[in-house]
Amino acid sequence: MTTVADFVATRVVAAQRRLATVSADALLVAAPHHVRYLTGRRPAGELLLTGGDLLTEPDAIVERLGFPGTGLLAETRHLTAARLRELAPAHANVEDGEWLLTGLRRHKDALELELLRRATELTGKAVRELADDDLTGVAELDLECRLWRSIRAGGAQGWAFDPSLAGGARAARPWHGVTTRALERGDVLVADVGAEVHGYKADLTRTFVVGGGNPVAGRALDAVRRARDAALAALRPGVPAAEVARAVAASLSESGFAGRMPHAAGHGIGLELHEAPFLTLRSTDVLDPGTVVNVEPGVYDPAWGGARLEDTVVIRDDGWEPLGEVTDG
Amino acid sequence: MTTVADFVATRVVAAQRRLATVSADALLVAAPHHVRYLTGRRPAGELLLTGGDLLTEPDAIVERLGFPGTGLLAETRHLTAARLRELAPAHANVEDGEWLLTGLRRHKDALELELLRRATELTGKAVRELADDDLTGVAELDLECRLWRSIRAGGAQGWAFDPSLAGGARAARPWHGVTTRALERGDVLVADVGAEVHGYKADLTRTFVVGGGNPVAGRALDAVRRARDAALAALRPGVPAAEVARAVAASLSESGFAGRMPHAAGHGIGLELHEAPFLTLRSTDVLDPGTVVNVEPGVYDPAWGGARLEDTVVIRDDGWEPLGEVTDG
Numbered sequence: 001m002t003t004v005a006d007f008v009a010t011r012v013v014a015a016q017r018r019l020a021t022v023s024a025d026a027l028l029v030a031a032p033h034h035v036r037y038l039t040g041r042r043p044a045g046e047l048l049l050t051g052g053d054l055l056t057e058p059d060a061i062v063e064r065l066g067f068p069g070t071g072l073l074a075e076t077r078h079l080t081a082a083r084l085r086e087l088a089p090a091h092a093n094v095e096d097g098e099w100l101l102t103g104l105r106r107h108k109d110a111l112e113l114e115l116l117r118r119a120t121e122l123t124g125k126a127v128r129e130l131a132d133d134d135l136t137g138v139a140e141l142d143l144e145c146r147l148w149r150s151i152r153a154g155g156a157q158g159w160a161f162d163p164s165l166a167g168g169a170r171a172a173r174p175w176h177g178v179t180t181r182a183l184e185r186g187d188v189l190v191a192d193v194g195a196e197v198h199g200y201k202a203d204l205t206r207t208f209v210v211g212g213g214n215p216v217a218g219r220a221l222d223a224v225r226r227a228r229d230a231a232l233a234a235l236r237p238g239v240p241a242a243e244v245a246r247a248v249a250a251s252l253s254e255s256g257f258a259g260r261m262p263h264a265a266g267h268g269i270g271l272e273l274h275e276a277p278f279l280t281l282r283s284t285d286v287l288d289p290g291t292v293v294n295v296e297p298g299v300y301d302p303a304w305g306g307a308r309l310e311d312t313v314v315i316r317d318d319g320w321e322p323l324g325e326v327t328d329g
Numbered sequence: 330m331t332t333v334a335d336f337v338a339t340r341v342v343a344a345q346r347r348l349a350t351v352s353a354d355a356l357l358v359a360a361p362h363h364v365r366y367l368t369g370r371r372p373a374g375e376l377l378l379t380g381g382d383l384l385t386e387p388d389a390i391v392e393r394l395g396f397p398g399t400g401l402l403a404e405t406r407h408l409t410a411a412r413l414r415e416l417a418p419a420h421a422n423v424e425d426g427e428w429l430l431t432g433l434r435r436h437k438d439a440l441e442l443e444l445l446r447r448a449t450e451l452t453g454k455a456v457r458e459l460a461d462d463d464l465t466g467v468a469e470l471d472l473e474c475r476l477w478r479s480i481r482a483g484g485a486q487g488w489a490f491d492p493s494l495a496g497g498a499r500a501a502r503p504w505h506g507v508t509t510r511a512l513e514r515g516d517v518l519v520a521d522v523g524a525e526v527h528g529y530k531a532d533l534t535r536t537f538v539v540g541g542g543n544p545v546a547g548r549a550l551d552a553v554r555r556a557r558d559a560a561l562a563a564l565r566p567g568v569p570a571a572e573v574a575r576a577v578a579a580s581l582s583e584s585g586f587a588g589r590m591p592h593a594a595g596h597g598i599g600l601e602l603h604e605a606p607f608l609t610l611r612s613t614d615v616l617d618p619g620t621v622v623n624v625e626p627g628v629y630d631p632a633w634g635g636a637r638l639e640d641t642v643v644i645r646d647d648g649w650e651p652l653g654e655v656t657d658g
Contacts, residue, residue, distance in 0.1 A: 076410035081403060082425060084410045092421040096411060141481055145474035152470055153509045158491075180482045 007111040008040040011104070012054055018100045019051060024071040026050045026064065027097045028088060030079035033271035034101045036199045046083060061087050073097025106268065106276055107290035112200065113314055113323070116270065116292055119156065119202035120312050120324035122195045126150035127206050131329065136185045136211045140165040140178045143191070151195040160194035160201035161273050167210070171305030174263050174298060185211035188221075188305040190298075194273070201273045203294055205310030208329055220299050221307040223255035225328055227297035228309045231265060231279075235313060235320045241283040241293075248297045249281065257299040266295040269312060291315045292323065336440040337369040340433070341383055347429045348380060353400040355379045355393065356426045357417060359408035362600035363430045365528045375412060390416050402426025435597065435605055436619035441529065442643055442652070445599065445621055448485065448531035449641050449653035451524045455479035456535050460658065465514045465540045469494040469507045472520070480524040489523035489530035490602050496539070500634030503592050503627060514540035517550075517634040519627075523602070530602045532623055534639035537658055549628050550636040552584035554657055556626035557638045560594060560608075564642060564649045570612040570622075577626045578610065586628045595624040598641060620644045621652065 015038060019027055027049045029035055035043035038054060048055040048064060055061050065072060065088045072091045074084065075098040088094065108116065126147045135143070143165050151159075166176035168187035175192065183189060187210040194202035207221050230251035234244045245265040252261060266279035269292055277285030279293060287293065291314070298308030312323045344367060348356055356378045358364055364372035367383060377384040377393060384390050394401060394417045401420045403413065404427040417423060437445065455476045464472070472494050480488075495505035497516035504521065512518060516539040523531035536550050559580035563573045574594040581590060595608035598621055606614030608622060616622065620643070627637030641652045 074410060076414065079410045081405035081408045081410055081413045081423065085405065085422075093414075094410065141478055145478060148477075149470055149474060152507070162487075178481070 002110070004040050004111065007109055008038065010109070012038055012049070014104055015049055015101065016051055018104060019049060022073070022097070022100070024073045024097065026070060026072050027100060028061070028065075028072060028074040028079060028084075028094070029101065030075050030083065031077065031098075033199070034075060034098075034105075036271055037101070037105055042199070046079065046087060058087060065091065073100070075101065102276055105270060107288065108270060108292050108314065109290075112270060113292070115197050115200035116202070116312065116314075117323045119160070119195045119197040119200050120204060122151050122154040122156050122197065123193055123202040123204045124324040124327070125154065126195070127191050127193065127204065128327070130191065131206070131208055134211055135183050135189065135208070137182050139180050139182045140167055141180050144178045147191075147193055154195070156195035156197050158196050160196040160203060163193040164190070165193070166190045166305070169302060169305050171307075172300045172302045174300065174306065174308070183210045186213045188214065188217045188307060190306055190308055192308070192310065199271050201269055201271070202324070203269055203273060203310060203312065204324065205296060205298075205308045206327070206329060207307040207309060214304070216304050217307060220257065220301070221329065223252060223257050224297050224299060224307045224309050226255055227251040228295060228311065228326075231295040231297065232313070232320070232326070235287065235295075235315065237287065237289045237315050237317060237319070239287050241277045241279045241285040241287055242281055244287070244295065245279045245281045245283065248295070252297060252299060260299040260301065261297065262300070263296075263298070265297060266293050268292060269294050287315045289315050289317045331439070333369050333440065336438055337367065339438070341367055341378070343433055344378055344430065345380055347433060348378060351402070351426070351429070353402045353426065355399060355401050356429060357390070357394075357401060357403040357408060357413075357423070358430065359404050359412065360406065360427075362528070363404060363427075363434075365600055366430070366434055371528070375408065375416060387416060394420065402429070404430065431605060434599060436617065437599060437621050437643065438619075441599060442621070444526050444529035445531070445641065445643075446652045448489070448524045448526040448529050449533060451480050451483040451485050451526065452522055452531040452533045453653045453656075454483065455524070456520050456522065456533065457656070459520065460535070460537055463540055464512050464518065464537070466511050468509050468511045469496055470509050473507045476520075476522055483524070485524035485526050487525050489525040489532060492522040493519070494522070495519045495634065498631060498634050500536075500636075501629045501631045503629065503635065503637070512539045515542045517543065517546045517636060519635055519637055521637070521639065528600050530598055530600070531653075532598055532602060532639060532641065533653065534625060534627075534637045535656070535658060536636040536638060543633070545633050546636060549586065549630070550658070552581060552586050553626050553628060553636045553638050555584055556580040557624060557640065557655075560624040560626065561642070561649070561655070564616065564644065566616065566618045566644050566646060566648070568616050570606045570608045570614040570616055571610055573616070573624065574608045574610045574612065577624070581626060581628060589628040589630065590626065591629070592625075592627070594626060595622050597621060598623050616644045618644050618646045
């Protein structure tokens with residue numbers, strides 16, 4: 001049986017191999033997601049990765065970095081100036097080396113995929129339960145409580161991000177938040193929520209029409225479904241991320257919704273909610289096996305609101321598979 | 330009428346006066362609470378305070394700090410190494426100057442007191458509503474949803490911290506979190522929650538016995554009430570924070586609960602949940618007028634749980650007044 005410790009040990013060795021390819025002896029890491037990746041634990045502080053070691057005790061880090069001539073890189077986007085001075089006083093001008101870890105973390109191992117799958121399935125189940133009821137007259141805030149109860153009872157530690165439950169014209173903003181206002185019959189409801197399981201984040205969007213009706217929103221949602229299908233059809237190992245973004249734009253345009261999506265077609269997800277690769281028209285990324293991405297086509301209109309579907313998939317050697325269920329609403 | 334802009338302008342002038350007392354031309358500030366204090370707005374990034382200016386545009390900060398010979402201090406506990414390099418490339422060894430702001434922020438102005446009062450009252454109201462019902466059989470998680478709905482409907486933007494709703498023996502841990510477990514008749518319920526209103530945080534604890542009964546917990550709660558009263562009786566302008574902590578310890582000891590409180594007797598609160606002054610036996614702080622502190626005596630026992638009461642007060646020239654209602658359960 002492969003244990004958590006085995007997975008973590010493999011990640012550390014892979015990071016050390018990457019470190020060996022650059023002219024540096026050590027990498028000082030501060031971001032909680034990177035620390036969690038390399039330890040398998042909820043982070044308590046910084047860590048120092050060296051060619052043969054992984055130090056998490058501040059005193060041990062200071063001692064190691066006091067060794068004369070140590071070539072250091074640091075993850076400077078999260079390391080504070082105060083901690084840099086405390087841990088590495090001789091390295092005030094340290095260069096950034098975060099790319100060593102972001103590159104590594106793009107390829108999810110089996111443990112990461114299992115946690116992402118759990119987070120995504122919990123989230124999908126919670127949102128499906130909402131759709132079982134007539135939501136007419138229910139406040140967005142009450143829906144948030146139902147979802148919270150469902151994901152927590154299902155084993156999530158918390159939200160991956162502040163949920164957005166946008167009813168009616170409020171859904172014209174891609175991220176709206178949650179208000180005390182009640183849903184009315186015929187409102188769209190764009191629910192964008194995600195559970196977090198042991199640090200791994202889900203990010204899932206579903207669009208309903210409350211109580212049915214609303215043919216205008218229904219046509220938009222049909223267009224979003226086709227765009228989602230076009231994105232999934234474009235996914236395969238080795239495909240440029242920009243090609244998936246183009247497939248979404250082309251499909252929405254064909255459906256008569258050109259220029260109505262003011263956000264990217266999708267993004268990588270894992271220990272961070274938004275991480276590389278990003279599915280944009282200008283992206284130079286390629287989707288390799290082991291990459292997990294969200295695809296999230298949407299269209300928005302201040303007159304009636306918006307429609308969006310967001311699903312998470314992992315790229316495999318021979319195609320892709322969804323994490324959680326891909327549904328039509 | 331005093332506007333928000335007036336309050337903010339007064340704070341900036343006070344900070345500039347403090348800056349003039351040290352040999353520095355500018356202070357680079359990164360922490361969201363400090364930035365919010367000096368701008369009155371939700372922070373979007375760092376700011377630079379100079380003797381006559383407050384810069385928030387990164388380009389303007391870089392330009393100003395490129396001026397030869399500028400003496401800089403920085404709030405290095407939040408400023409990242411990457412941002413320090415981007416904004417102040419010539420100041421890699423910048424010294425910390427956060428104390429200029431923490432000292433200033435200890436004395437709350439009328440706008441801050443109003444927001445703290447709102448946050449505390451909203452929180453108190455939400456918790457009082459819980460106590461109106463028999464909570465037997467209700468899950469901690471359901472209580473969290475009720476509280477969330479109440480504070481959001483009341484105008485809070487969110488939680489000040491993850492709530493703790495500890496039922497029965499789970500209350501033996503001062504901070505427990507929230508589980509899906511149902512409360513049983515006779516359980517204590519220690520509810521430690523706080524709303525956030527425009528960045529200002531509430532932090533309030535109440536202890537109930539679910540469905541009544543439980544004389545052991547009742548005696549502990551009586552002792553906690555007496556300790557709370559002893560703390561309030563000790564409060565006055567100019568009193569050492571340690572004296573308040575001693576009053577709590579002495580009262581609990583007199584009630585037969587010596588050594589059963591593994592945390593401080595209280596703490597300052599404002600834009601940060603825990604800020605100076607800290608009410609501990611070793612504190613060297615003095616409680617000046619305008620200081621807002623929480624007092625939170627508690628006793629804990631793995632056999633039956635715990636009891637804690639936490640209230641927020643502002644020190645005035647002639648004594649103190651509570652922010653929100655001080656109640657007995």
